[in-house]
Amino acid sequence: xxxxxxxxxxxxxxxxxxxxxxxxxxxxxxxxxxxxxxxxxxxxxxxxxxxxxxxxxxxxxxxxxxxxxxxxxxxxxxxxxxxxxxxxxxxxxxxxxxxxxxxxxxxxxxxxxxxxxxxxxxxxxxxxxxxxxxx
Amino acid sequence: xxxxxxxxxxxxxxxxxxxxxxxxxxxxxxxxxxxxxxxxxxxxxxxxxxxxxxxxxxxxxxxxxxxxxxxxxxxxxxxxxxxxxxxxxxxxxxxxxxxxxxxxxxxxxxxxxxxxxxxxxxxxxxxxxxxxxxxxxxxxxxxxxxxxxxxxxxxxxxxxxxxxxxxxxxxxxxxxxxxxxxxxxxxxxxxxxxxxxxxxxxxxxxxxxxxxxxxxxxxxxxxxxxxxxxxxxxxxxxxxxxxxxxxxxxxxxxxxxxxxxxxxxxxxxxxxxxxxxxxxxxxxxxxxxxxxxxxxxxxxxxxxxxxxxxxxxxxxxxxxxxxxxxxxxxxxxxxxxxxxxxxxxxxxxxxxxxxxxxxxxxxxxxxxxxxxxxxxxxxxxxxxxxxxxxxxxxxxxxxxxxxx
Numbered sequence: 410x411x412x413x414x415x416x417x418x419x420x421x422x423x424x425x426x427x428x429x430x431x432x433x434x435x436x437x438x439x440x441x442x443x444x445x446x447x448x449x450x451x452x453x454x455x456x457x458x459x460x461x462x463x464x465x466x467x468x469x470x471x472x473x474x475x476x477x478x479x480x481x482x483x484x485x486x487x488x489x490x491x492x493x494x495x496x497x498x499x500x501x502x503x504x505x506x507x508x509x510x511x512x513x514x515x516x517x518x519x520x521x522x523x524x525x526x527x528x529x530x531x532x533x534x535x536x537x538x539x540x541x542x543x544x
Numbered sequence: 545x546x547x548x549x550x551x552x553x554x555x556x557x558x559x560x561x562x563x564x565x566x567x568x569x570x571x572x573x574x575x576x577x578x579x580x581x582x583x584x585x586x587x588x589x590x591x592x593x594x595x596x597x598x599x600x601x602x603x604x605x606x607x608x609x610x611x612x613x614x615x616x617x618x619x620x621x622x623x624x625x626x627x628x629x630x631x632x633x634x635x636x637x638x639x640x641x642x643x644x645x646x647x648x649x650x651x652x653x654x655x656x657x658x659x660x661x662x663x664x665x666x667x668x669x670x671x672x673x674x675x676x677x678x679x680x681x682x683x684x685x686x687x688x689x690x691x692x693x694x695x696x697x698x699x700x701x702x703x704x705x706x707x708x709x710x711x712x713x714x715x716x717x718x719x720x721x722x723x724x725x726x727x728x729x730x731x732x733x734x735x736x737x738x739x740x741x742x743x744x745x746x747x748x749x750x751x752x753x754x755x756x757x758x759x760x761x762x763x764x765x766x767x768x769x770x771x772x773x774x775x776x777x778x779x780x781x782x783x784x785x786x787x788x789x790x791x792x793x794x795x796x797x798x799x800x801x802x803x804x805x806x807x808x809x810x811x812x813x814x815x816x817x818x819x820x821x822x823x824x825x826x827x828x829x830x831x832x833x834x835x836x837x838x839x840x841x842x843x844x845x846x847x848x849x850x851x852x853x854x855x856x857x858x859x860x861x862x863x864x865x866x867x868x869x870x871x872x873x874x875x876x877x878x879x880x881x882x883x884x885x886x887x888x889x890x891x892x893x894x895x896x897x898x899x900x901x902x903x904x905x906x907x908x909x910x911x912x913x914x915x916x917x918x919x920x921x922x923x924x925x926x927x928x929x930x931x932x933x934x935x936x937x938x939x940x941x942x943x944x945x946x947x948x
Contacts (some may be wrong), residue, residue, distance in 0.1 A: 499895045
């Protein structure tokens with residue numbers, strides 16, 4: 410079994426096609442949508458947690474690529490801009506997965522991107538806007 | 545036991561013993577207040593957090609021909625500044641926002657840029673656009689001005705904050721069933737989180753709870769430069785309930801501070817955006833406490849466990865001016881990351897940066913040790929608990945009908 414969080418970028422021409430449905434039907438994969446948006450005239454974006462048998466997962470990803478969907482691993486998406494962060498910690502209780510914490514020794518805020526599900530709550534509430542979304 | 549003059553002599557010779565407000569805790573714990581007071585000359589404190597009643601005034605210099613911005617209107621990077629002063633004196637408040645900012649029209653508003661950000665950019669040495677309009681007079685004929693300005697070219701650039709450095713502050717929670725956006729941050733419904741805003745055991749006024757050394761005229765670390773306590777801050781409220789150790793259990797004293805913006809540093813004056821609330825500025829302040837006697841050493845050694853504050857509901861009680869507290873917690877509990885409110889475990893977040901507070905206390909300590917910073921004798925005390933000075937709510941009165 411494998412479970413990964415990935416970001417899918419759909420080009421405009423694919424926005425009307427039931428691609429995620431096929432992942433379930435043809436490749437027997439489970440998905441959990443963490444985020445989805447379609448901008449008019451632009452691309453569609455979806456953040457998925459995708460899981461299933463490794464073999465099926467690989468085939469599913471292959472299928473996505475063959476359709477022209479760009480795939481990115483999620484961990485790179487939310488970044489903490491250390492120059493902007495003042496290490497206050499108001500983001501900590503907001504994070505639903507405890508990816509943000511205070512290091513008890515240095516008292517600085519730490520961000521564990523592996524835990525991050527890219528919900529972007531911290532991005533909006535950070536007083537210095539130090540949490541940044543990178544696609 | 546010791547005087548400020550004697551301490552300054554020691555600073556001059558490079559002999560002064562300076563410790564931070566964290567270090568004095570251990571020292572008093574190990575050796576007792578009496579011994580610590582003999583050994584230590586100065587305790588440095590620090591705090592870094594949002595302080596809305598802040599701003600800066602500028603004299604921009606006279607243009608050719610002259611313009612009278614006073615009584616007119618002006619903007620710095622599109623953010624309106626106050627012009628009710630003489631021809632080219634203006635005051636920019638930290639919470640000012642551009643006229644075309646969407647505010648909370650699409651809720652919660654983002655408030656991306658405002659006065660606090662402009663001040664930070666000026667301090668960073670960046671050019672800022674100044675636009676002004678006026679009505680023209682015989683002596684000030686010009687009606688429009690549109691120019692770049694830089695802090696180094698301004699005659700005066702002075703940070704002047706009418707309320708900073710709150711002695712203690714509320715813990716904000718939300719009992720309602722919807723998410724709210726406040727100056728204390730986003731508060732999730734039904735006690736989803738608890739936000740506080742204080743450096744606790746490093747915070748200046750908590751370490752001198754009766755203002756025995758901090759007074760009008762005290763020289764301080766302000767925004768990375770040198771500043772002074774100008775007055776008690778607005779809403780100064782020394783007569784709130786206090787614990788046996790003298791420390792207020794709720795927001796109490798405040799200070800108004802002033803200092804040369806040109807010496808300050810952008811890492812200690814940071815423009816910030818509070819989602820759904822507005823723009824403000826986080827400010828770094830450090831106050832040195834001269835250890836004149838045993839009593840002052842004992843006060844300066846108060847630790848997080850001994851500093852208590854109130855939990856307040858911002859869903860209903862705070863906006864409706866309903867007094868009351870949901871309970872009392874200390875800063876050690878708050879810093880542990882979880883507190884219990886109404887039987888529920890609630891995660892905590894601090895709006896005030898403890899790591900920056902440590903940096904400020906350390907930097908001030910280094911300045912004093914190097915003989916670059918001397919203590920000043922206050923010229924007048926701040927009103928203390930017994931003064932009767934209080935914070936009153938507004939009593940609204942009906943407007944009399946015209947002609948009566």
